[in-house]
Amino acid sequence: MRVLGIDPGLTRCGVGVVDGSVGRPLTMxxxxxxxxxxxxxxxxxxxxxxxxxxxxxxxxxxxAVAVERVFARSDSSTIMGTAQASxxxxxxxxxxxxxxxxxTPSEVKAAVSGNGRADKAQVGAMVVRILxxxxxxxxxxxxxxxxxxxxxxWRGSANTRLExxxxxxxxxxxxxxxxxx
Amino acid sequence: MRVLGIDPGLTRCGVGVVDGSVGRPLTMxxxxxxxxxxxxxxxxxxxxxxxxxxxxxxxxxxxAVAVERVFARSDSSTIMGTAQASxxxxxxxxxxxxxxxxxTPSEVKAAVSGNGRADKAQVGAMVVRILxxxxxxxxxxxxxxxxxxxxxxWRGSANTRLExxxxxxxxxxxxxxxxxx
Numbered sequence: 399m400r401v402l403g404i405d406p407g408l409t410r411c412g413v414g415v416v417d418g419s420v421g422r423p424l425t426m427x428x429x430x431x432x433x434x435x436x437x438x439x440x441x442x443x444x445x446x447x448x449x450x451x452x453x454x455x456x457x458x459x460x461x462a463v464a465v466e467r468v469f470a471r472s473d474s475s476t477i478m479g480t481a482q483a484s485x486x487x488x489x490x491x492x493x494x495x496x497x498x499x500x501x502t503p504s505e506v507k508a509a510v511s512g513n514g515r516a517d518k519a520q521v522g523a524m525v526v527r528i529l530x531x532x533x534x535x536x537x538x539x540x541x542x543x544x545x546x547x548x549x550x551x552w553r554g555s556a557n558t559r560l561e562x563x564x565x566x567x568x569x570x571x572x573x574x575x576x577x578x579x
Numbered sequence: 580m581r582v583l584g585i586d587p588g589l590t591r592c593g594v595g596v597v598d599g600s601v602g603r604p605l606t607m608x609x610x611x612x613x614x615x616x617x618x619x620x621x622x623x624x625x626x627x628x629x630x631x632x633x634x635x636x637x638x639x640x641x642x643a644v645a646v647e648r649v650f651a652r653s654d655s656s657t658i659m660g661t662a663q664a665s666x667x668x669x670x671x672x673x674x675x676x677x678x679x680x681x682x683t684p685s686e687v688k689a690a691v692s693g694n695g696r697a698d699k700a701q702v703g704a705m706v707v708r709i710l711x712x713x714x715x716x717x718x719x720x721x722x723x724x725x726x727x728x729x730x731x732x733w734r735g736s737a738n739t740r741l742e743x744x745x746x747x748x749x750x751x752x753x754x755x756x757x758x759x760x
Binding site: 444469470484486 | 620626629650659663665670673
């Protein structure tokens with residue numbers, strides 16, 4: 399399967415494409431960063447990110463998209479922009495009907511390094527080793543996007559099956575008649 | 580001028596359209612709420628909001644869009660969804676080249692009620708009075724969207740001129756040669 403990993407951000411949105419399947423070596427297809435200028439209005443920056451992500455999906459035709467899950471407790475000065483960029487990433491993928499998974503930073507760290515509290519350098523080093531790269535992808539956002547894609551190949555399908563089962567159970571519950579006795 | 584006010588939210592996204600200009604009575608054109616089900620994946624909900632907002636713009640052809648500015652310090656359980664929905668609102672408007680302004684909740688409260696700390700009931704009551712409505716628009720998200728549109732008519736154009744001046748000044752600065760002495 400081919401996965402596009404997206405590390406959302408307003409100034410730097412990391413993108414990385416990985417080919418592979420569980421138990422087989424993974425390959426990096428492409429990696430990069432979509433940058434937008436802080437001088438532009440936020441709306442324009444979000445449109446640039448939308449266009450950039452659309453172009454990445456168009457070029458690489460991924461089977462699934464993995465987006466980093468953002469939390470309110472993160473650094474508050476940039477968190478709103480990150481959340482907005484992640485919303486754009488989700489919409490761009492969902493509009494095309496692509497399966498989407500969200501992974502938390504600690505899930506990604508645990509998946510690639512075995513340690514949910516690994517630092518950026520450790521994650522980057524593991525990405526280099528897993529994908530057998532000649533050098534560390536830069537900036538860190540690009541390496542993080544690859545780490546997300548790797549995480550998704552390794553645990554994404556199990557996740558998706560789980561979510562589908564939960565959705566089915568919820569739907570069943572709604573359909574079931576209410577019994578008062 | 581016709582303004583579409585958007586109070587972003589994942590469960591309820593308030594939308595309100597107001598016609599008017601400074602110093603003349605304002606008219607409500609339409610008001611409503613775009614709802615999405617909490618049972619759906621976030622990406623699907625954001626796509627529904629995108630489609631809903633596109634349909635509102637298509638139908639009412641506003642001259643400008645006013646979106647509530649969200650802050651990280653707001654209620655953290657829903658803030659990520661609100662931020663993502665606001666990102667979608669900005670992109671939908673920017674893609675069509677519509678002028679966009681963001682107003683903070685306290686700016687809106689101050690504009691419609693004269694008090695930046697007014698509560699929801701006070702804001703709703705002022706919206707009813709300003710637009711000469713027969714009843715309070717419900718839910719509160721719908722009234723908030725109208726309040727945003729009113730705020731924009733009353734202070735939006737001044738804001739836009741200010742932002743344009745700042746942008747021009749920044750551009751000038753970048754073009755100016757660096758003088759070291």
